[in-house]
Amino acid sequence: MPKEDQVPVPKFDMDSAYAYVAAQVAFGPRVMNTPAHDAAGEWLIGRLEEFGATVERQTFTATAYDGTALKSMNIIGRFNPEMEDRILLAAHWDTRHVADSPLETSPTAVVNGADDGASGVGVLLEIARQLGKSAPHIGVDIVLFDAEDYGDTGGGNTNSWGLGAQYYSNNISGIRPRYGVLLDMVGARDAEFAMEQYSLRFAPDVVRKVWKLAADMGFPHYFPKRNGGGITDDHYFVNTIAKIPMIDIINHRPENKTSFVAHWHTGEDNMDKIDKRTLRAVGQVITALVYREGNGTI
Numbered sequence: 001m002p003k004e005d006q007v008p009v010p011k012f013d014m015d016s017a018y019a020y021v022a023a024q025v026a027f028g029p030r031v032m033n034t035p036a037h038d039a040a041g042e043w044l045i046g047r048l049e050e051f052g053a054t055v056e057r058q059t060f061t062a063t064a065y066d067g068t069a070l071k072s073m074n075i076i077g078r079f080n081p082e083m084e085d086r087i088l089l090a091a092h093w094d095t096r097h098v099a100d101s102p103l104e105t106s107p108t109a110v111v112n113g114a115d116d117g118a119s120g121v122g123v124l125l126e127i128a129r130q131l132g133k134s135a136p137h138i139g140v141d142i143v144l145f146d147a148e149d150y151g152d153t154g155g156g157n158t159n160s161w162g163l164g165a166q167y168y169s170n171n172i173s174g175i176r177p178r179y180g181v182l183l184d185m186v187g188a189r190d191a192e193f194a195m196e197q198y199s200l201r202f203a204p205d206v207v208r209k210v211w212k213l214a215a216d217m218g219f220p221h222y223f224p225k226r227n228g229g230g231i232t233d234d235h236y237f238v239n240t241i242a243k244i245p246m247i248d249i250i251n252h253r254p255e256n257k258t259s260f261v262a263h264w265h266t267g268e269d270n271m272d273k274i275d276k277r278t279l280r281a282v283g284q285v286i287t288a289l290v291y292r293e294g295n296g297t298i
């Protein structure tokens with residue numbers, strides 16, 4: 001049922017989102033147990049508080065696949081915290097500790113994570129800024145997961161990934177969101193967000209809703225209606241542990257042997273790989289999703 005007092009969908013500012021991506025990258029790689037990581041985390045909390053969110057620091061020590069104790073923190077920013085009907089929007093704010101892509105040739109390369117991590121967080125910060133200026137008729141939990149990317153590439157140890165999402169899913173406090181949207185690697189030029197397999201399995205209605213919205217809004221080339229592979233990303237754990245239906249919007253490149261963009265987990269994941277138009281396509285679609293859910297028009 002449409003509400004009588006509709007809140008207009010705000011315009012997503014791609015320059016603002018781009019600046020939030022650049023600000024994260026300027027801290028250097030955001031790997032757990034490093035000062036750059038902790039400083040970036042405080043900066044992210046400051047932005048969410050500035051935009052009016054009620055912020056929870058969910059701190060925990062995760063044990064990595066190699067036994068390393070990872071000092072970690074999920075950052076949860078709640079808008080309209082008292083509302084029962086809520087949507088979860090998430091991205092990971094940590095970066096990969098090693099440039100171990102098979103496409104990387106330099107032994108000294110580090111992952112700056114402009115795309116892999118910072119792009120999704122940058123889009124969510126811009127959405128948070130809009131939420132602070134004009135409140136939708138719905139609750140929004142923006143969750144910045146830590147410890148997503150310290151996983152074991154060799155072998156089948158899929159549970160070594162998404163440690164922050166696993167912790168979140170086992171420790172949900174407050175009102176449970178109705179469904180979730182994860183953004184991962186949403187900044188590259190000509191990105192293609194194919195329909196990811198776990199998203200289709202666990203949250204088919206959300207996939208249909210978002211891909212239709214994207215097509216209606218003029219972004220069908222970013223959101224092709226083809227099936228992507230299954231990716232053990234943060235949403236997998238939210239789906240299987242918390243049982244909250246959650247989709248993953250992630251750049252799928254079947255032409256590369258990694259099935260991701262060429263700069264994934266290499267020293268090339270820098271600001272020159274970020275295209276504002278991609279940030280805008282994703283950001284404007286998800287902004288519309290949130291406000292229209294609140295208005296009862298989707």
Ligand SMILES: [Zn+2]
Pocket residue numbers: 096116149265
């Ligand atoms: Zn990664």
